[in-house]
Amino acid sequence: MMSIPFFSSAPLHSALKVEIDAFWQRFYDSNWYVLGPEVEAFEQAYADFNQTTCCVGVANGLDALHIALKALDIGPGDEVIVPSNTYIASWLGVSQVGAKPVPVEPNPHTWNIDPARIEAAITPRTKAIMPVHLYGQACEMGPIMDVADRHQLRVVEDNAQAHGAAWRGKLTGSFGHINGVSFYPTKNLGALGDAGAVTTDDPALADFARMYRNYGSKERYFNEMPGLNSRLDACQAGILRIKLPILTQWNQMRAELAQEYFAHLADIESIVLPTIGKDCTHVWHLFVILAEQRDALKTYLAEQGIATLIHYPLPPHLQEAYAALGFQPGQFPIAEELAQKCLSLPLYPGMPIAHVASVAAAIRAFYFS
Numbered sequence: 001m002m003s004i005p006f007f008s009s010a011p012l013h014s015a016l017k018v019e020i021d022a023f024w025q026r027f028y029d030s031n032w033y034v035l036g037p038e039v040e041a042f043e044q045a046y047a048d049f050n051q052t053t054c055c056v057g058v059a060n061g062l063d064a065l066h067i068a069l070k071a072l073d074i075g076p077g078d079e080v081i082v083p084s085n086t087y088i089a090s091w092l093g094v095s096q097v098g099a100k101p102v103p104v105e106p107n108p109h110t111w112n113i114d115p116a117r118i119e120a121a122i123t124p125r126t127k128a129i130m131p132v133h134l135y136g137q138a139c140e141m142g143p144i145m146d147v148a149d150r151h152q153l154r155v156v157e158d159n160a161q162a163h164g165a166a167w168r169g170k171l172t173g174s175f176g177h178i179n180g181v182s183f184y185p186t187k188n189l190g191a192l193g194d195a196g197a198v199t200t201d202d203p204a205l206a207d208f209a210r211m212y213r214n215y216g217s218k219e220r221y222f223n224e225m226p227g228l229n230s231r232l233d234a235c236q237a238g239i240l241r242i243k244l245p246i247l248t249q250w251n252q253m254r255a256e257l258a259q260e261y262f263a264h265l266a267d268i269e270s271i272v273l274p275t276i277g278k279d280c281t282h283v284w285h286l287f288v289i290l291a292e293q294r295d296a297l298k299t300y301l302a303e304q305g306i307a308t309l310i311h312y313p314l315p316p317h318l319q320e321a322y323a324a325l326g327f328q329p330g331q332f333p334i335a336e337e338l339a340q341k342c343l344s345l346p347l348y349p350g351m352p353i354a355h356v357a358s359v360a361a362a363i364r365a366f367y368f369s
């Protein structure tokens with residue numbers, strides 16, 4: 001039987017093994033394990049890559065969103081517009097500062113928040129919009145920034161899934177007033193554990209984030225506010241700094257695999273392939289299709305040795321965690337339909353391109369035999 005994993009970091013890590021082994025030795029001997037020079041060097045490198053002046057390393061992507069919203073002084077009584085179809089962490093960032101997530105449906109083709117629907121969700125309590133570059137595709141940031149400007153709202157991009165994607169050539173994570181990014185191991189740029197960062201062009205917001213991630217302290221043992229312990233480990237920063245220069249090349253490998261999926265799957269009527277929005281690029285964090293009989297297809301593929309995942313089976317508004325907001329099934333039908341039909345196919349840099357044909361042949365066999 002075939003065995004096609006959903007994701008593997010093995011090809012990348014074997015390519016970098018010599019460099020990473022040398023780093024471990026240096027790190028072990030460095031006597032500096034949290035924040036410090038290694039973290040500062042990565043922050044500078046990521047800011048340069050991401051076209052922002054500031055980057056502040058934190059412990060994970062959820063904390064990055066939390067800290068970004070806190071830096072904007074968003075809290076209880078405030079509302080933040082979020083996509084109805086996203087990973088729950090986008091909503092949790094909003095909840096963690098005590099604000100209320102207000103869902104807006106995606107464009108039914110690109111699956112990213114629909115700029116044309118945002119205005120209707122704005123109330124006197126709305127303070128910010130959180131676009132999420134879902135699955136690796138940049139949101140239509142121009143129209144989103146226009147709505148925000150018209151209503152004097154802040155923008156916090158959730159850039160957990162789209163390192164290197166762009167709208168009209170400008171990178172995701174560089175549009176918002178302050179933005180969050182995750183470097184969870186499976187992300188396009190992934191650490192060897194939890195890691196994240198905020199990116200911003202505003203030095204005052206970056207200073208706040210630096211203080212808030214470190215117990216609310218600028219000067220050791222003197223605390224300006226009750227902050228978090230959300231510091232980036234030096235070992236994760238070091239690994240990320242080794243991987244960053246090859247991110248663009250790895251994104252290109254993802255794009256080649258995605259093109260191969262398009263070539264093999266375009267004529268199957270029972271599935272819908274991703275649509276790229278106007279002026280947007282996609283870095284293929286995930287290759288997601290919408291499939292008729294999704295659950296049966298997933299089971300069939302598993303029987304053939306092909307691993308797939310569902311991102312995500314239940315939208316945040318229907319999660320028990322958000323029962324108190326009182327949403328009912330049917331209120332966000334686009335998100336609900338996506339949750340019923342979406343299926344993520346195997347794709348990772350270094351995946352043998354022949355795997356794509358095997359996955360496509362199995363999908364074809366499911367629908368046509």
Ligand SMILES: Cc1ncc(COP(=O)(O)O)c(C=O)c1O
Pocket residue numbers: 060061062063086087089090132158160161182183184194195196
């Ligand atoms: C869209 C989105 N936002 C936020 C996060 C949170 O990142 P982390 O897992 O690093 O906390 C994730 C991570 O999976 C994500 O996919």
